[in-house]
Amino acid sequence: MRIGLLGFGTVGQGVYELTGPRPDMQVVWVLCRRPLSLPDAKVTHDFNDILLDPTVDTVVEAIGGLHPAREYVLAAIRAGKNVVTANKALVATFYDELLPLTLEKGTLLRCTASVGGGIGWLSELERVRRIETVRSVGGIMNGTCNYILDAMTRRGLSYEDALAQTQALGYAEADPTTDVDGIDTWHKLIVSANIAFGVSLDISAIPAAGIRRIRGEDVARFRARGYTCKLISRAQAEEGAYHAYVQPELFPQGAPEAAVPENYNLITLVGSTSGRQSFLGQGAGRYPTAYNVVQDCVDFLSGRGFYCGYGPKVPVTNDRPMRYYVRGGWPRERTRENWDGAAVTEPVPVAQMHRWLKENPEAFIAALPE
Numbered sequence: 438m439r440i441g442l443l444g445f446g447t448v449g450q451g452v453y454e455l456t457g458p459r460p461d462m463q464v465v466w467v468l469c470r471r472p473l474s475l476p477d478a479k480v481t482h483d484f485n486d487i488l489l490d491p492t493v494d495t496v497v498e499a500i501g502g503l504h505p506a507r508e509y510v511l512a513a514i515r516a517g518k519n520v521v522t523a524n525k526a527l528v529a530t531f532y533d534e535l536l537p538l539t540l541e542k543g544t545l546l547r548c549t550a551s552v553g554g555g556i557g558w559l560s561e562l563e564r565v566r567r568i569e570t571v572r573s574v575g576g577i578m579n580g581t582c583n584y585i586l587d588a589m590t591r592r593g594l595s596y597e598d599a600l601a602q603t604q605a606l607g608y609a610e611a612d613p614t615t616d617v618d619g620i621d622t623w624h625k626l627i628v629s630a631n632i633a634f635g636v637s638l639d640i641s642a643i644p645a646a647g648i649r650r651i652r653g654e655d656v657a658r659f660r661a662r663g664y665t666c667k668l669i670s671r672a673q674a675e676e677g678a679y680h681a682y683v684q685p686e687l688f689p690q691g692a693p694e695a696a697v698p699e700n701y702n703l704i705t706l707v708g709s710t711s712g713r714q715s716f717l718g719q720g721a722g723r724y725p726t727a728y729n730v731v732q733d734c735v736d737f738l739s740g741r742g743f744y745c746g747y748g749p750k751v752p753v754t755n756d757r758p759m760r761y762y763v764r765g766g767w768p769r770e771r772t773r774e775n776w777d778g779a780a781v782t783e784p785v786p787v788a789q790m791h792r793w794l795k796e797n798p799e800a801f802i803a804a805l806p807e
């Protein structure tokens with residue numbers, strides 16, 4: 438396998454290092470904007486060098502972002518090259534372009550590292566689908582948010598101090614929006630759910646509420662009642678109806694989610710015969726992520742492409758009612774309990790609560806367990 442590697446950052450460098458000693462694959466080109474010289478690969482800042490090299494059969498996309506990643510990946514597929522990407526934003530946003538094109542061209546596409554980093558979550562979903570129906574997927578998919586919530590809960594840090602620590606440790610970007618507003622989790626949920634259910638969910642109907650507004654006073658109220666707050670993704674398929682959303686949720690002591698420490702992920706599926714299976718691990722980092730990129734390349738060697746076929750576009754309903762903790766602006770007549778000045782609501786359909794939150798962006802919400 439002759440690889441054109443796009444990007445030489447955290448993941449790209451890891452892929453270069455892990456493929457180096459392998460006899461079955463070789464990085465022959467690296468696309469990089471900075472000056473770089475490598476002993477055994479050509480370096481270019483022009484993607485066409487890779488696209489037009491007929492000896493390159495595989496493109497590994499590790500530049501991130503939507504553009505030009507989309508244009509590069511589509512061009513590579515059109516040119517008949519197989520593509521591995523770690524880019525969940527790309528796959529979630531352009532699923533309806535990428536998957537039909539790769540199926541039409543007969544090329545291979547995989548993105549295992551895009552959800553869960555080094556956890557083999559998507560390839561496990563593929564295995565589960567060979568035997569049974571997946572009923573639900575979701576869990577803790579963002580290590581940065583988990584680190585912040587864990588530091589606030591177990592060490593009593595403020596949101597600001599916990600966020601600063603994740604930045605100092607290199608978990609969060611200088612601009613943490615994608616993580617703390619739940620967008621990264623949203624992308625991972627879309628990729629996971631599309632593969633789990635073999636459909637293309639209507640992403641415009643999948644809401645995401647993040648943790649940006651959480652305060653120490655919220656965590657103190659949760660702790661006093663034995664709850665731990667986590668940022669959770671959920672997607673369920675129930676008799677042809679689909680539910681999918683991202684939101685903070687409360688877990689009682691003893692729930693596996695409540696115990697997930699630091700920057701760990703805990704991703705769970707429920708299969709129709711195997712039941713509940715959870716996957717715990719660090720969902721990011723150079724080598725864990727590069728490991729799954731290389732696993733995808735190895736899968737290409739045996740002809741394994743995408744995890745599922747391209748299924749129908751389906752609506753998302755999110756009409757199941759949940760009770761929510763709300764700090765800020767919730768109407769008194771729809772309040773069932775008062776937690777030291779914050780409201781606990783009557784059951785409210787998920788979609789309705791997220792619409793309310795859009796109109797009240799200063800509020801913080803967290804769903805209560807059923």
Ligand SMILES: NC(=O)c1ccc[n+]([C@@H]2O[C@H](COP(=O)([O-])OP(=O)(O)OC[C@H]3O[C@@H](n4cnc5c(N)ncnc54)[C@H](OP(=O)(O)O)[C@@H]3O)[C@@H](O)[C@H]2O)c1
Pocket residue numbers: 443444445446447448449468469470471498499500501502505523524525526550551552554720721722723726
């Ligand atoms: N890091 C992780 O642990 C992790 C885990 C799972 C998935 N991922 C995914 O992996 C992808 C890469 O992440 P990363 O952490 O490796 O990011 P990164 O460290 O920022 O690396 C990206 C690299 O791509 C380069 N680049 C960006 N645009 C480019 C362009 N147009 N042409 C050439 N080079 C370009 C950047 O170059 P400059 O230095 O010039 O900006 C940078 O070196 C993302 O999609 C991310 O979501 C990462």
